[in-house]
Amino acid sequence: MFSYLRQTIRFTVAAWLDTRFDNPKEVFHQYSDLYDRMIEKGFKRNNFTYIAALALLQQKNDEGDHDAAIQRSLTIYGRMKGEHPFITSKDDYPLAVILSQQEGEVDDLIERMETFYRQLSKNRFWNGNNLQFLSQMLSLDTEHDSSLLIERTFGVFDELKRASMKPKTMHYPDVGILALVEGSRKSVDEVRVIRDKLNKQKKYRWHKDLNYKLAVQLVVSEALSEHAVAEAGLFTSMEVIMQAQQTAIMAGSIGAVAAADGGGA
Template sequence: MEERLIKEKMEAYKDIYSQLYSALKWKADKRTLMLIAGMYVSTSKEFHLKRYLDIADYIKDNVGAFSYLKSTQRFSIAATLDTTTDDPKTNFHRFIAIYEKLIENGFSRNAYSYISASTLLKVKPIRIDEIIQKTRDIYKGMKRHHFFLTNAGDYPLASILAQCEKNSEEIVSNVEEYYQVLQEKGFSAGNDLQFLSHILALNSEYRPDEKAEHCLEIKELLDNSKQKTKRVYYPYIGMLSFLENRESEINSLLMINEDLNRDKLFKWNKEINFMMSVLLLMSAMTAIGDAARTGLSISIETLIQAQQAAMTASITAATVAASSSNGNT
């Protein structure tokens, strides 16, 4: 059943990407289109190109002339609104209100603040001020521990962590404990390790040393399969560590990854293919009830949201860098 579901997810992913590419190949980066296709597949939201493009156009028509949402970022935000809300256009205005509250609380006007706002869409309106303040406190706590590592790219995970039940000091302390234990296990220090620490801190069911062992096991399984574990893959190792039958599920992951790497549509984006392989595998696990089977104290859906935030942040960074190198502002 798992293999059939994975194949269905892959077919849906390729079909949605093909539709997006035909419509937007001159307007959006391929990596962004890959992420958008993955968002629809992972949430099992039926994709309708006309409806999706209508939402993207609505965003463009309802922001200021110099907004980031006039650019390609509107396409990923349109997908977020379409896959996570019942009324995307109405919720777009709520999304903008959340974004402005983040700015009022000291966050910068940039692509990452928009991503952070999108992760807060499901927060009840009565709690939004509290959660934004908590997001700010968590971000400041991260900055205290890792001043040179922590930057705007950490906004999205801070906002997801802020929705956990623990208080901000406990969350920051837990993230830092994971960071130190993982470094002792041989993971390289840096922003990718901090991202991995954020992912693991979403779950309080395991001790940090136990979860670090799971991550090391995943890393060794990947290394032994000749899938080199680059630092940028650290957050995705964290995702995989929450799955129960890690060895067999790594085999499924490699099958997905090899398929994407062979496909002429995707073969030039191997790093994104690995990230998408994890997303497709995780969403298949959700479909067969793996969240209940593993007894996680958080849902696989939350992990997928965290992964999408991580992917969106990394793809946004790559797109901005490419634009800068081409002389764009």
């Protein structure tokens, strides 16, 4: 009765299983077992572990390989916490799992992530969990040089400011998502149009930060279906990132939305 799957995350899990597997009901039992194994190995029970389990489920591994992947994920998470002990939390689980699926030594993966963090923190971006999340996201793209990805990130940041959508720290992951799909002026303008429409809706007008994130995700979701990022192996990773963001959004806003609806009754 206390399962996190009794909360709103069940919709995310159900949609994910239904759209990716021919036998979602059967796969759900595999998914549930995988989650339990992650808990046994050291992950904590929460919504973000369920999202991380979705990322692991995509891997076509046998039981032994999954155990190795879980341990590698925990190792990477531990290294993240070692670098940033005060800002690393359970919402970093999904990115730790995705990073664990990359080839290479853990030290090299962490160093690449820290390179992004250091460079971005020197100019325009504030230190903190959101910058760490952005750095983790950028490090997933191993097809491009870090300097190019940083340049793209600054470019997206400037385009958002031009469109009167200057990102707050909570929007850093949105900047990263757009940078990974090479967000252009057209993409940013599409985000602004959708955000403005949401801001005018009665049930959304008091949640402008949420509308900002939703607008970015709608634009990026459409771009992912045709973008070359899918060929680079980032398609699933990007979807996991957006699911993790949606989980955070739900956790932070569902109570406020319910309160607003009740107040208008």
